[in-house]
Amino acid sequence: MIYEDYAIFTPGPVKMSEEILAIGAKQTPYFRNTPFSDVTFACENGLLEMVNAPADSKVIFLTASGTAGMEAAVMNLLTKDDKALVVNGGGFGQRFVDICATHAVPHTDFKVKNTNLINIESLAPTDTHTALIVNAHETSVGHLYDLDAMGEYASCNNMLYIVDAISMLVTDPLDMRKSNIDVVIASSQKGFALPPGLTMLVLSPKAQNKLQDINSLYFNFKDYLKNGERGQTPYTPAVTIMLQLEARLKQIKERGGIEQSINNAKDIAAYFRQSIKTLPLKEYTPYMPNAMTTLTPTDGKSAMDIVNDMEEKYKVMVCPNGGPERELVFRVSHMGEMTREYTDILIDALHDYYAVTRS
Amino acid sequence: MIYEDYAIFTPGPVKMSEEILAIGAKQTPYFRNTPFSDVTFACENGLLEMVNAPADSKVIFLTASGTAGMEAAVMNLLTKDDKALVVNGGGFGQRFVDICATHAVPHTDFKVKNTNLINIESLAPTDTHTALIVNAHETSVGHLYDLDAMGEYASCNNMLYIVDAISMLVTDPLDMRKSNIDVVIASSQKGFALPPGLTMLVLSPKAQNKLQDINSLYFNFKDYLKNGERGQTPYTPAVTIMLQLEARLKQIKERGGIEQSINNAKDIAAYFRQSIKTLPLKEYTPYMPNAMTTLTPTDGKSAMDIVNDMEEKYKVMVCPNGGPERELVFRVSHMGEMTREYTDILIDALHDYYAVTRS
Numbered sequence: 001m002i003y004e005d006y007a008i009f010t011p012g013p014v015k016m017s018e019e020i021l022a023i024g025a026k027q028t029p030y031f032r033n034t035p036f037s038d039v040t041f042a043c044e045n046g047l048l049e050m051v052n053a054p055a056d057s058k059v060i061f062l063t064a065s066g067t068a069g070m071e072a073a074v075m076n077l078l079t080k081d082d083k084a085l086v087v088n089g090g091g092f093g094q095r096f097v098d099i100c101a102t103h104a105v106p107h108t109d110f111k112v113k114n115t116n117l118i119n120i121e122s123l124a125p126t127d128t129h130t131a132l133i134v135n136a137h138e139t140s141v142g143h144l145y146d147l148d149a150m151g152e153y154a155s156c157n158n159m160l161y162i163v164d165a166i167s168m169l170v171t172d173p174l175d176m177r178k179s180n181i182d183v184v185i186a187s188s189q190k191g192f193a194l195p196p197g198l199t200m201l202v203l204s205p206k207a208q209n210k211l212q213d214i215n216s217l218y219f220n221f222k223d224y225l226k227n228g229e230r231g232q233t234p235y236t237p238a239v240t241i242m243l244q245l246e247a248r249l250k251q252i253k254e255r256g257g258i259e260q261s262i263n264n265a266k267d268i269a270a271y272f273r274q275s276i277k278t279l280p281l282k283e284y285t286p287y288m289p290n291a292m293t294t295l296t297p298t299d300g301k302s303a304m305d306i307v308n309d310m311e312e313k314y315k316v317m318v319c320p321n322g323g324p325e326r327e328l329v330f331r332v333s334h335m336g337e338m339t340r341e342y343t344d345i346l347i348d349a350l351h352d353y354y355a356v357t358r359s
Numbered sequence: 360m361i362y363e364d365y366a367i368f369t370p371g372p373v374k375m376s377e378e379i380l381a382i383g384a385k386q387t388p389y390f391r392n393t394p395f396s397d398v399t400f401a402c403e404n405g406l407l408e409m410v411n412a413p414a415d416s417k418v419i420f421l422t423a424s425g426t427a428g429m430e431a432a433v434m435n436l437l438t439k440d441d442k443a444l445v446v447n448g449g450g451f452g453q454r455f456v457d458i459c460a461t462h463a464v465p466h467t468d469f470k471v472k473n474t475n476l477i478n479i480e481s482l483a484p485t486d487t488h489t490a491l492i493v494n495a496h497e498t499s500v501g502h503l504y505d506l507d508a509m510g511e512y513a514s515c516n517n518m519l520y521i522v523d524a525i526s527m528l529v530t531d532p533l534d535m536r537k538s539n540i541d542v543v544i545a546s547s548q549k550g551f552a553l554p555p556g557l558t559m560l561v562l563s564p565k566a567q568n569k570l571q572d573i574n575s576l577y578f579n580f581k582d583y584l585k586n587g588e589r590g591q592t593p594y595t596p597a598v599t600i601m602l603q604l605e606a607r608l609k610q611i612k613e614r615g616g617i618e619q620s621i622n623n624a625k626d627i628a629a630y631f632r633q634s635i636k637t638l639p640l641k642e643y644t645p646y647m648p649n650a651m652t653t654l655t656p657t658d659g660k661s662a663m664d665i666v667n668d669m670e671e672k673y674k675v676m677v678c679p680n681g682g683p684e685r686e687l688v689f690r691v692s693h694m695g696e697m698t699r700e701y702t703d704i705l706i707d708a709l710h711d712y713y714a715v716t717r718s
Contacts, residue, residue: 001602002395003388013387013598024383024599028372028554029362030676036361063424063556065595068577095576102574187595195387195599197422197556215461217454218427236424236546239372240383240554243360317389 003317007345010319011139011167011292012189013196014336019251020194023244031239037231039246043200044228046249050258051165051184052175053202060201060224063238066166066187069199071099072219073162073183077210078105078131085110085129085159087117087150091140092164096133107133116287118146120153131160137168140321142294142331143285144172151179160210166190166199170252171265171291171335182207188241191261191291192248193336198241265290268334268343275347279354284329293332294321303330306353314349362676366704369678370498370526370651371548372555373695378610379553382603390598396590398605402559403587405608409617410524410543411534412561419560419583422597425525425546428558430458431578432521432542436569437464437490444469444488444518446476446509450499451523455492466492475646477505479512490519496527499680501653501690502644503531510538519569525549525558529611530624530650530694541566547600550620550650551607552695557600624649627693627702634706638713643688652691653680662689665712673708 008015029036044059062068074096078084084107086096093112100107108125115123117134132154137144147163154161162183165174169184170191176184182204189196203211203221211221223234252261269290273283280301284294297303304326310316321329332346367374388395403418421427433455437443443466445455452471459466467484474482476493491513496503506522513520521542524533528543529550535543541563548555562570562580570580582593611620628649632642639660643653656662663685669675680688691705 001382001385001388002398004385006388008386008389010389012595013389016386021384021386023360024385025380026360026363026383027367027375027380028548029360029365030367030369030372030678032678039361063422064427064577065422065597067594068423071575071577099576102576104574189387189595189598195597196595197597197600215463216430217458217461218423218430235426236371236548236555238424238554238556239548241556319389319391 006311006315006317007342008317009332009346010317011331011333011335014190014193014333015338015342016193017251017337020244020248023247024195024240026243028239031237032232036239039242040228040231042246043242043249046246046253047186047200047202050249050252051169051202052177054177054204056205057176058203058208058225058228060203060221060228061233061237061242062199062201062219063197063233063236064199065196066164066185066199067095068219069166069185069187069201070096070164072221073185073201074099074103074105075214075216075219076212076221077160077162077183077207079212080104080106082106082130083108083128084131084133085124087112087132087134087145089113089141089143090138092135092138096135096164114285116144116146118149120150124153129157129159131162133162135164135166136174137172137289137291139167139292141284141329142288142292144168144287144289147174147179147181151181155180160207167335168289168291170258170261172289173262176202176204188245191335192245194241194244194248198238198245262290265334265338268338268340269293271340272332272334272343272347276350279350291333291335293334294329295332296329302327306330309353310349314353316346316349318346365670365674365676366701367676368691368705369676370690370692370694373549373552373692374697374701375552376610376696379603379607382606383554383599385602387598390596391591395598398601399587399590401605402601402608405605405612406545406559406561409608409611410528410561411536413536413563415564416535417562417567417584417587419562419580419587420592420596420601421558421560421578422556422592422595423558424555425523425544425558426454427578428525428544428546428560429455429523431580432544432560433458433462433464434573434575434578435571435580436519436521436542436566438571439463439465441465441489442467442487443490443492444483446471446491446493446504448472448500448502449497451494451497455494455523475503475505477508479509483512488516488518490521492521494523494525495533496531496648496650498526498651500643500688501647501651503527503646503648506533506538506540510540514539519566526694527648527650529617529620531648532621535561535563547604550694551604553600553603553607557597557604621649624693624697627697627699628652630699631691631693631702631706635709638709650692650694652693653688654691655688661686665689668712669708673712675705675708677705
């Protein structure tokens with residue numbers, strides 16, 4: 001197995017707990033029966049509670065990675081009669097723009113920089129839009145938007161509010177009721193710290209009412225909702241990951257609930273950022289989530305070289321920028337089974353690295 | 360965990376080996392790097408060899424279940440200018456018909472019954488078709504078609520030959536060169552005996568040349584082929600299942616190659632069928648694959664009752680018919696980590712069941 005003895009700080013896959021990994025070693029059970037329906041219902045109820053979903057919200061479980069969730073949301077919820085305002089602050093915002101273009105959904109490419117959109121009202125174009133689409137955490141650069149401010153704006157302007165929460169759920173606050181969110185997209189391999197391959201969409205009643213009849217079997221949400229009534233999916237689900245999700249939701253609850261998970265990530269992120277303050281590394285954005293820290297070398301070093309050296313010399317995996325700025329920025333995830341002690345592995349490696357390269 | 364101490368004879372998920380399960384308990388590694396590209400290449404080469412693919416064939420790895428592979432094949436390879444001949448002998452044939460209809464691909468619903476199509480030439484409609492689509496093993500009823508005969512027919516009539524091999528690869532013979540197959544669809548949770556969530560498509564050069572520009576990100580094969588050149592996928596792959604696939608392909612090879620796997624399944628299937636000959640159970644079709652046995656009670660018993668009793672009284676999982684004939688047929692899989700000894704659990708249960716119900 002590759003990278004078995006490496007410390008992992010990449011923003012997906014992330015460090016997993018022993019309890020969850022143990023389930024990965026169990027025989028995958030048959031699933032077209034009541035015991036597995038109960039697993040699905042437990043996952044659905046746990047997720048709905050975690051995001052404080054409005055009454056009668058439903059969850060769709062896609063066997064697929066996150067982009068499928070983003071694309072399927074647009075396919076099922078928007079048509080040529082809509083006009084989507086797509087927040088584009090990096091690679092994943094651009095992906096939503098591409099998805100709208102691919103599916104002929106009229107949209108505005110709302111390019112943003114150096115703002116968390118707390119004042120979206122004054123920044124957004126003034127023409128009418130029917131939907132607001134945002135990656136709550138633009139993972140390519142580690143930038144978190146203000147979900148409340150955007151939700152108020154969406155609500156005042158009667159827009160369907162679609163939030164890709166893939167890389168901030170579990171580590172950063174998200175409240176569907178408080179922020180008037182209609183759709184939340186989540187994925188298994190980020191804050192949930194499960195293997196990749198399962199994507200979940202929470203649909204509010206408003207979103208459910210807007211579902212279209214679409215030309216797709218695999219992404220047909222109406223079909224998923226119908227099968228979901230009996231705790232099933234139209235096609236083979238990611239059975240093992242669903243079992244791990246059920247256990248993970250229970251684990252989060254037993255450890256003190258979603259607030260505790262968020263507080264832990266907040267503590268780890270603050271600890272990490274404080275611990276490297278003396279190094280020639282600058283925080284890339286003032287709007288970083290708990291999920292991740294993005295750093296820019298201030299001494300002219302290549303960020304990509306740091307990533308490679310961490311891997312080769314210290315057996316520590318951090319991640320280059322997800323976009324064109326690979327030489328300028330690198331990313332450190334605080335998602336998953338993180339502790340201060342585990343984070344020390346990276347902190348020590350970075351301090352040693354600079355001590356050696358300076359000497 | 361549900362069904363942990365049950366013997367499993369369902370046609371997906373199937374019995375998995377300890378070696379493969381152990382990988383499921385390993386931390387999922389980061390994958391945007393050379394070590395994981397090498398995993399992808401190993402999987403690709405192993406698959407190409409297994410199906411004896413023509414030179415320059417390529418493999419697409421979709422994070423999705425089998426239906427996504429079926430649908431994506433039609434989306435990427437066929438247009439409104441095509442006309443597909445779709446073999447429809449049950450639930451999965453019908454699914455291909457539905458997929459063609461959904462994507463506005465002209466097609467003939469070629470309903471077949473009680474034939475393995477060895478004489479397809481005389482059975483097929485005489486109008487011109489550009490593609491032949493078949494589920495090599497119609498899993499809903501356990502019916503295997505003759506891939507050679509269909510391949511010769513497709514070749515003579517200049518048709519693109521698309522084979523869903525999901526539930527027969529590894530247990531039953533498939534040779535792309537010998538049978539002139541252009542596309543093979545496979546999935547992780549059948550003969551490969553891995554967790555569900557990974558679907559693979561082998562594309563011959565002829566299929567690659569026919570790829571369309573399609574309105575989809577997640578299913579865009581051209582994008583997958585481009586990323587595949589460096590051993591990567593456009594979106595997060597099912598990393599853990601890919602690592603398990605690499606190990607499984609190696610395992611198959613070490614055990615004597617694909618021929619040994621097929622022979623083992625053939626032996627197990629024959630052993631099972633012979634061992635229950637004295638019971639009031641009839642083979643549903645004369646064209647059963649090694650992968651599965653389908654049985655019909657001849658004493659008026661409900662097949663669904665047998666399935667339920669096996670589960671409740673004997674902790675043995677078999678499977679009802681995948682279609683409307685749940686009361687008439689049940690299914691027993693021989694895919695995965697099967698031995699005669701393991702199969703004895705089911706054989707003994709069936710014999711005991713009939714001894715008890717008769718007395």
